[in-house]
Amino acid sequence: MSQIALPDLNACSKEDFVAALANIFEYSPWIAERVASARPFAGVRPLFEAMKVAVDRAPSELRLALIKAHPDLANKTQRAAGLTAESSAEQNSVGLDRLSDAEYEAFERINNAYRSKFGFPYIVCVLRHTRDSILRDFERRLPNNANTEMQKSIDEICRIAALRVDQLVASDDRLEVHGRLSTHVLDTHSGRPAAGIAVELVELSDLGASRVVTRAITNADGRTDRPLIYGRPLPIGRYELTFSVGKYFAGRQVTMSNPPFLDLIPLRFSISEPEGHLHVPLLVTPWSYAAYRGS
Numbered sequence: 001m002s003q004i005a006l007p008d009l010n011a012c013s014k015e016d017f018v019a020a021l022a023n024i025f026e027y028s029p030w031i032a033e034r035v036a037s038a039r040p041f042a043g044v045r046p047l048f049e050a051m052k053v054a055v056d057r058a059p060s061e062l063r064l065a066l067i068k069a070h071p072d073l074a075n076k077t078q079r080a081a082g083l084t085a086e087s088s089a090e091q092n093s094v095g096l097d098r099l100s101d102a103e104y105e106a107f108e109r110i111n112n113a114y115r116s117k118f119g120f121p122y123i124v125c126v127l128r129h130t131r132d133s134i135l136r137d138f139e140r141r142l143p144n145n146a147n148t149e150m151q152k153s154i155d156e157i158c159r160i161a162a163l164r165v166d167q168l169v170a171s172d173d174r175l176e177v178h179g180r181l182s183t184h185v186l187d188t189h190s191g192r193p194a195a196g197i198a199v200e201l202v203e204l205s206d207l208g209a210s211r212v213v214t215r216a217i218t219n220a221d222g223r224t225d226r227p228l229i230y231g232r233p234l235p236i237g238r239y240e241l242t243f244s245v246g247k248y249f250a251g252r253q254v255t256m257s258n259p260p261f262l263d264l265i266p267l268r269f270s271i272s273e274p275e276g277h278l279h280v281p282l283l284v285t286p287w288s289y290a291a292y293r294g295s
Contacts, residue, residue: 003170006047010040023084024051024164025157027069030062031055043173048165052158067120067153072111073134086164094126094134094235095211103131103208110138117142118149125159128274130237132205163233179234180277182227184294185218185243189254189285193222196251198244201228203237204268213239233274241280242266249286256286267291 004020012020014036021032034054041047055063071087073096091097099107114122124137141149159177166175181201185194201213216224228241246263249256262284271278279294 004168006041006044006169006171009047009169020168021051021165023086024161024168025055025066025069026071026084026087026160028066031066044165044169044171044175045173047169047171048162048175051161051165055154055158063154064120064150066157067123067150070121070123070157072115072121073107073124073126090126090160090163093232094129094131096126096131099131100208106135106207110135113142114138118146120150120153123153123156123160125156125163125233127163128159128233128236130203130205130235132207132238133236135207176275178232179229179271179273179275180227181229181234181271182277182279183218183224183241184279184281185222186281186283187222187248187285188283189249190252193220194218194245194248194284195220195222197222197248199224199228200242202240202242203235204240205237210240234271234276234278236271236274238268238270240266240268243282243284245284245286245289254286261287262289265289269293 009017009020014033017036017039018029018032022029025031031051031054035047035050038050041050055066058066073091088097096107110122122138122141124134126134129137141152144152162175162177166177183199185197185199186192187194195218197218198215199218200215203211203213205211214228216226216228219225229235243265244263245265246256246260249260265282265284267280267282269278269280277295280291281294283290
């Protein structure tokens with residue numbers, strides 16, 4: 001998706017402004033229409049705040065229509081009929097386009113149970129979640145009453161919209177919608193950063209197969225050139241970060257047992273703050289290691 005500069009949005013016609021922002025809120029161009037006259041916006045934050053206010057001040061029937069404009073999660077029929085490009089990309093990012101039969105059945109159960117009780121689709125900002133955490137979120141929310149879930153749905157819709165605005169509109173200010181996961185390996189045997197260690201980050205799942213998120217090699221500073229996850233929220237869930245330390249120490253001709261006492265070091269941890277910074281450092285020798293939550 002190509003970005004649009006905020007000054008261009010401020011200067012264009014109302015029709016072009018509405019067309020550009022029409023799907024920030026799913027199939028609801030009326031929100032962009034209501035804020036067009038408030039231009040010029042000094043930044044993307046006041047632009048998005050104006051759109052949120054338009055939603056908050058809308059009559060209840062229009063807010064309900066906004067909720068009903070959203071698709072069910074992992075719905076094969078709706079995919080065949082055509083999702084918006086934004087919804088399709090968001091669902092694909094979590095792997096909802098490539099679920100096993102058992103996983104599709106689990107999401108169909110969610111959709112049907114939720115619609116049966118509330119009369120509108122279950123909505124969650126999928127970019128902030130893993131598949132497992134989506135199911136846990138559903139279990140927490142299903143006992144709520146309709147008024148609570150209508151507000152929760154609007155809150156999630158606004159989170160979705162914030163990420164869409166961040167992706168679409170280029171501005172000097174930014175919305176706080178991203179998180180960052182990083183690591184740092186220190187070789188305490190030599191007293192220096194550990195360069196050249198292969199690391200692999202895997203998203204763990206109780207629902208289906210675990211998924212490799214990324215692989216990287218530590219640089220001269222013992223860090224990866226880029227964070228393990230960045231430029232998006234950190235999906236809530238359980239992860240395993242594996243460090244290949246056996247090959248690292250062997251390559252430095254450190255005297256070790258055969259086979260080495262430590263070869264692959266797997267660290268399991270959870271992410272709970274999608275917009276936060278989670279740092280997972282490793283202190284390692286050929287015979288011991290320590291890890292902690294850094295910042």
